[in-house]
Structures are given as C-alpha cells and as structure tokens.
Amino acid sequence: MSKTIKNTDFVKIKGLKVDAVIGVFDWERKIKQPLLIDVSMATDITKAGKSDDIQDAINYKEVCDDITELCQQTKAMLIERLAELIAEHILSKYNTTQVEVSVAKPTAIPEADAVAVQIVRTSTAS
Numbered sequence: 001m002s003k004t005i006k007n008t009d010f011v012k013i014k015g016l017k018v019d020a021v022i023g024v025f026d027w028e029r030k031i032k033q034p035l036l037i038d039v040s041m042a043t044d045i046t047k048a049g050k051s052d053d054i055q056d057a058i059n060y061k062e063v064c065d066d067i068t069e070l071c072q073q074t075k076a077m078l079i080e081r082l083a084e085l086i087a088e089h090i091l092s093k094y095n096t097t098q099v100e101v102s103v104a105k106p107t108a109i110p111e112a113d114a115v116a117v118q119i120v121r122t123s124t125a126s
C-alpha cells in the first residue's frame with residue numbers, strides 16, 4: 001500500500017520593524033512610530049528544498065521590502081487596516097493560499113509591552 005504524504009509548510013517573517021505614520025490621534029499623524037510585523041505564509045517548500053533555487057521559493061526578502069513600502073505609503077489610522085492590506089498583497093502576489101499576519105504597535109500603550117492585531121486570511125478559488 002502506498003502512502004500519500006501531505007505537507008504543511010510555512011515561510012515566516014518574525015518581528016519585521018517598520019517606522020511609519022500610524023494612528024488615529026492628531027499627534028500620531030505628525031510622527032513615525034515603530035511597528036513590529038509577523039507573517040506566516042503556508043506554502044509547499046518541497047520543490048525549493050530539492051532544487052535549492054530561490055525561484056522555487058517565496059523570497060522573504062522581497063516580502064519584507066513589500067511590507068515596509070506598503071506600511072510607509074499607507075499612513076493608516078488603524079493597525080487593522082495594515083494587517084488587511086498586507087494579507088491581501090501577499091495572497092495576490094506570492095505562492096501561498098493562507099497567510100497569518102500580526103501587526104503590533106510596541107510603543108502605543110506605555111503600560112503594555114505591545115498592542116497588536118492578528119489575522120488569518122485564506123484565498124478562495126475564483
């Protein structure tokens with residue numbers, strides 16, 4: 001009897017730091033604040049694991065550059081908005097069908113280590 005092996009693999013980015021305009025208050029619109037971003041992209045890494053070729057992988061450097069640009073250009077009010085935009089962008093551009101995104105604001109609440117949102121978005125076949 002032959003066995004079918006199903007993989008669940010991820011490419012992850014942990015603690016990407018981006019300085020950006022973010023927040024709902026007037027004073028926040030005049031400064032940049034740090035954001036810490038985590039991303040987990042479900043993707044089959046078997047091919048890249050065999051070929052050792054970046055063309056067969058999700059290039060995490062490219063993803064980091066995209067996220068940084070997106071956060072700095074958007075100047076969002078809410079971290080929710082950034083999380084949605086990041087998830088949407090990754091699902092449309094990269095070889096993944098499920099992405100988990102966390103956006104944290106480590107300096108927003110002095111009494112807290114960080115405040116954050118975390119979302120999971122799955123692409124549906126159209």
Ligand SMILES: Nc1nc2c(c(=O)[nH]1)N=C([C@H](O)[C@@H](O)CO)CN2
Nearest residue numbers: 022023024025077078079080108109
């Ligand atoms: N759920 C959210 N609550 C709040 C946000 C946010 O982005 N999502 N933002 C703020 C302010 O901008 C805050 O960070 C200033 O300290 C308040 N609540």
